[in-house]
Amino acid sequence: MKKVFLEGAISSAFIADSIAKHQSKHSIGAHNIFLGQVRADEVGDQKVVAIEYTTYEEMANEKLHEIREAAFEKFDLTCLHIYHSLGTVKVGEICIFVFVSSPRRKQVYEATEWLVNKVKEEVPIFGKEILDNEEHQWKVNS
Amino acid sequence: MKKVFLEGAISSAFIADSIAKHQSKHSIGAHNIFLGQVRADEVGDQKVVAIEYTTYEEMANEKLHEIREAAFEKFDLTCLHIYHSLGTVKVGEICIFVFVSSPRRKQVYEATEWLVNKVKEEVPIFGKEILDNEEHQWKVNS
């Protein structure tokens, strides 16, 4: 089982390291990366300053395993990686990192989009949006 | 005019730095990144070991400017960056980096795909594939 959940924001150094690890795979011609960044959305006269993520980790890992297997069936991929933050991620920081690699570029965009949508729709992750005034609301995906 | 052409391979540190620079833009919710990596394609009984890129730089910059403008018209983007290597890029190294950012994720995949296709089809860049035995052939995009 590959590790998906990371404590706190996903750093650009972590992303760079993931990219660098693929340089020894000489059949790869195309990578596509999706990064979700926490937005300072307005909520009434307040603003979102951070999101606190929790998950039902055992179920999430089972679901993520199914999603990975289905993606390899559906698309011509050399490898794929999914990372998601738990705990606090501040505005401007990265909370999800989906990384798809393939010999050719044709399918990588669609594969990434499909994976991101699956994670958002099917994986039990919950975001609590923390506002300026320390109140909060539960995030709803659109 | 934004600088597109870089001498040699695009490093993962350069990519990380580009990502980190966007963390102060709090309206961004989604990034999509395309990376092209030089593949060890087989050519008869030889293998590609590197690609040497040249360009008609003045024309390429004019064309890239048009492509940027058209992308901002076509898609809801906060910013976009295109980088391409010149000179030698070895197998496993990255030769093109397209980076699109938007408030929401919906259009970023399509925007990246559109940009990568435009660069490949319309920008005068020429790849010379260097083989194991030091012979070469001129790259043809498929």
Add this chain to the structure above:
Amino acid sequence: MITINYFGNIAEAAQSDSETLDLKSMSLEDLLELLDSKYGIKKFQFQVAVNRKIISTKQGLSLSDRDEIALLPPFSGG
């Protein structure tokens, strides 16, 4: 013993992430009634997972010893 896991706004209402009920068996319907009387869960939108699979609450499921129930508000990852 049945374990119940709470998430998001339901965990807030229950003031807990998890509890165990010392029951040998119970219908899922009865369990949800019981939890509504304790925490008013019916005012929330949620799905139910039994042993980490989402199930329909209308299928008259009987819970048994060691089942793991979870009340899951709308997912909002990413």
Add this chain to the structure above:
Amino acid sequence: MITINYFGNIAEAAQSDSETLDLKSMSLEDLLELLDSKYGIKKFQFQVAVNRKIISTKQGLSLSDRDEIALLPPFSGG
């Protein structure tokens, strides 16, 4: 003076990236004939750019002093 830029396999055939011809004016068609007689360019696939815009070679264009011509093999960036 007309500048001609060569790229890819055409630069190889011309053994040069660029040259200038000391002409005041000439049709594009005649220029391409001249270059074919020097370097055999007709065996290659290429587009022609005049002043950095791709143009049709069939439109009977007249080149004039200071024009910048480029012979562009198929693009293969990325």
